[in-house]
Amino acid sequence: MFFGSIEYSGPGRDNLRPMKKLFIKTYGCQMNAYDSARMADLLAPLGYAGTETAADADMVILNTCHIRERAVEKVYSELGRLRKLKDRKAKSGHRMLVAVAGCTAQAEGEEILARVPMVDMVVGPQSYHRLPEMIARLARGSGERIEADFPALEKFDALPDAVSDTGVSAFLTVQEGCDKFCTFCVVPYTRGPEHSRPPEKILAEARMLAARGAREIILLGQNVNAYRGMDASGRSWPLARLIEAIAGIEDVLRIRYTTSHPRDMDDDLIEAHGGIGKLMPFLHLPVQSGSDSVLEAMNRQHTAADYRRLIGRIRERRPDIAFSSDFIVGFPGESDADFEATLQLVRDVGYAQCFSFKYSPRPGTPAAAARKQISESVKTARLDTLQKLLLAQQDAANLAIMDKTLDVLFEKPGRNADQIVGRTPYLNPVHVQAPMSLIGKVRPVRIEALTANSVKGSLA
Ligand code: SAH
Ligand code: SF4
Ligand code: F3S
Numbered sequence: 001m002f003f004g005s006i007e008y009s010g011p012g013r014d015n016l017r018p019m020k021k022l023f024i025k026t027y028g029c030q031m032n033a034y035d036s037a038r039m040a041d042l043l044a045p046l047g048y049a050g051t052e053t054a055a056d057a058d059m060v061i062l063n064t065c066h067i068r069e070r071a072v073e074k075v076y077s078e079l080g081r082l083r084k085l086k087d088r089k090a091k092s093g094h095r096m097l098v099a100v101a102g103c104t105a106q107a108e109g110e111e112i113l114a115r116v117p118m119v120d121m122v123v124g125p126q127s128y129h130r131l132p133e134m135i136a137r138l139a140r141g142s143g144e145r146i147e148a149d150f151p152a153l154e155k156f157d158a159l160p161d162a163v164s165d166t167g168v169s170a171f172l173t174v175q176e177g178c179d180k181f182c183t184f185c186v187v188p189y190t191r192g193p194e195h196s197r198p199p200e201k202i203l204a205e206a207r208m209l210a211a212r213g214a215r216e217i218i219l220l221g222q223n224v225n226a227y228r229g230m231d232a233s234g235r236s237w238p239l240a241r242l243i244e245a246i247a248g249i250e251d252v253l254r255i256r257y258t259t260s261h262p263r264d265m266d267d268d269l270i271e272a273h274g275g276i277g278k279l280m281p282f283l284h285l286p287v288q289s290g291s292d293s294v295l296e297a298m299n300r301q302h303t304a305a306d307y308r309r310l311i312g313r314i315r316e317r318r319p320d321i322a323f324s325s326d327f328i329v330g331f332p333g334e335s336d337a338d339f340e341a342t343l344q345l346v347r348d349v350g351y352a353q354c355f356s357f358k359y360s361p362r363p364g365t366p367a368a369a370a371r372k373q374i375s376e377s378v379k380t381a382r383l384d385t386l387q388k389l390l391l392a393q394q395d396a397a398n399l400a401i402m403d404k405t406l407d408v409l410f411e412k413p414g415r416n417a418d419q420i421v422g423r424t425p426y427l428n429p430v431h432v433q434a435p436m437s438l439i440g441k442v443r444p445v446r447i448e449a450l451t452a453n454s455v456k457g458s459l460a
Contacts, residue, residue: 022048023057027074028065030258031191031220032102032125034171036063039101039128041160046132054085059097059135064104066186068360075104079116086118097121097135101128103190109146124148126176126192129158150177150192156201161208168411168440169254169423170214174202174229174242175221180261182288183299183366184328184359187222194222196229199237199245206246215440216254216409217246225260225269240268247278253442254409254425258284262302265310274317281318282352282427285311286326290345291338294331298367304345311349322352322397322426329386330359330379332370339382346389352397352426354390358383398428398455401447405460406430408445410438421454429454 022043026036039061040050054060062078065071082098089096099121100112106124113119121134127147137143175196178188206217219242221227227239243255255278262285272279289295290304314321327342346354358379361368401424410422414431420439421431424447431454432445444460 019047020049020058021051021056022059022061023051023054024061024063025054025078026063027071028063028067028102030171030218031173031176031222032063032065034173034220035102035125035128036061037166037171038159039063039131042129042131043135045160046135054082057096058094059099061099061101064100064102066103066107066190066362068357069362070360072104072108075100076115079112079119083116083118097138099123099131099134101125103186106148106190107186109148113145120145122146122148124150125190126150126155129155156197161205166209166212166214168214168409169216169218170209171218171220172202172205172209173197173220174239175224175227178222179226180223180263180301181299183297184331184362184368186362186365189364191222194226196221196227199229199231199242202229202242203245203249206252207249210249210251213440215251215442216256216411217252219243219246219255219257221257222259223261223264224257225264225266238266238268240266240272243269243272243276243279247276252278254278254280256280256282256427260285262287262300262307262310265314270314270317273314273321280425280427281321282324282425283314283321284324284326287345288326288328289331289334289338290342291334292341294334294338294342297333297370298328298331304341308345308348320426323349324351325349325354327354327356327386327390328359329356329382330374332359332367332374333372334359334374334382339385343386343389346386346393350396351390351393353394356383356386356390395450397426398450401426401428401455402450403447405444405446406457407442408432408457409442410434410440412439430457431455432457432459434459 024036024040026032048059051057060082062075064075086096086098097120100119101123102125105122109122112122120138123131127149130147134147177192177194179194181188209217225239229237231237246252246255287307288298288300292303295303406424408422408424408430410420412421413436414421418433419431420434421429423429430445445457446460447455447457449456
């Protein structure tokens with residue numbers, strides 16, 4: 001799960017002498033990062049090429065997240081800055097289009113236009129393939145400024161092949177939406193119902209990514225292990241079968257998938273972790289809480305014991321697998337004992353790295369209306385306690401690979417000259433003194449030292 005913001009500078013198409021510049025700022029999860037790349041692909045034929053800053057852009061897209069209140073605040077403060085920029089540009093005779101995409105667009109389309117009228121268009125995560133049409137309508141000065149339907153099939157069919165630089169490690173969305181309705185979560189409302197892309201389309205995209213230099217493919221979905229794609233002959237593929245087929249592509253060296261729901265970890269997928277060598281031994285399997293009563297109130301539809309059993313079964317098939325999870329503290333009604341049960345689950349499982357959040361009430365979700373909301377000070381204290389424990393586990397996981405020799409897939413240049421950065425099978429970033437020619441290759445690396453966020457090693 002990725003929760004920073006990244007600035008996407010789109011496909012470089014210098015040879016086409018593009019007339020217009022596009023700046024996309026991405027918030028939220030990896031699925032938004034994938035969508036941003038696809039929006040850039042979609043606008044490239046209209047003459048838009050990526051740029052590094054909003055200041056020199058002809059069009060700015062904010063690809064937004066709605067998951068917590070803080071995420072939405074960021075969107076409105078960025079819109080405040082863009083409004084000033086747009087005014088300044090207008091005074092010097094330049095028009096800058098501003099589009100709001102992503103989950104906040106889906107959830108608050110009308111409100112965005114009311115609060116920030118300078119926004120030219122609002123487009124939801126399942127309708128961004130209509131951006132070119134919206135831009136054309138805007139040029140004519142007519143028509144609807146919001147597109148927020150859920151025509152899931154239509155979107156993927158309407159998107160062009162990816163032209164953006166995919167990098168060594170590439171995202172590939174295979175499943176979208178969520179039918180789980182955890183009581184705290186907006187995703188089922190912003191992304192719509194679960195929908196899986198057909199396997200043939202995914203395989204074609206994976207082959208194309210590999211041909212463009214991708215060596216690792218990260219299969220994405222809000223509930224990726226609920227994947228059930230229907231092939232042309234009407235057979236339904238579970239995720240394990242899709243992984244197996246992608247593993248058959250020679251140039252794809254590594255496969256990962258995220259994010260999974262514990263309820264959808266079927267036997268085939270557990271088996272795949274033992275049987276498919278290219279499937280990496282790292283699994284993000286969010287549990288949210290270790291207390292059964294909280295899990296029930298969250299509508300997670302599994303108990304803490306179910307989750308422990310599941311972890312045990314996966315470890316049986318792949319003993320060295322590293323786990324990560326998401327946690328929410330301060331869910332309505334969470335007692336000290338409930339929170340202690342979460343800490344105990346963390347101690348029992350032993351995670352490599354995790355994300356943890358204070359519960360944030362989201363408008364329209366059932367938990368937001370619950371009576372027993374937890375005070376901010378209790379949430380802060382609990383988050384602090386949990387994060388200390390998680391950090392200690394993360395340090396232990398990094399220490400455990402010290403002095404070992406592990407395969408590293410090199411992804412990009414490091415910050416220092418002569419340094420390149422890659423990842424171990426367990427996802428630890430490793431900095432190594434090595435030639436750039438190794439980017440895109442896997443080499444054994446001896447892990448030698450720990451720094452704040454990564455490890456250092458040398459070619460073995
Ligand atoms: N199915 C995806 C969901 C994306 S949301 C997944 O499980 O990764 C990512 C995480 O955000 C969730 O796992 C949850 O821990 C957190 N989250 C979602 N809604 C939240 C809320 N209202 N308050 C705090 N954290 C929340
Ligand atoms: Fe949200 Fe739950 Fe669906 Fe994940 S499974 S997206 S947490 S509703
Ligand atoms: Fe955020 Fe939407 Fe992803 S709410 S976490 S961008 S699915």
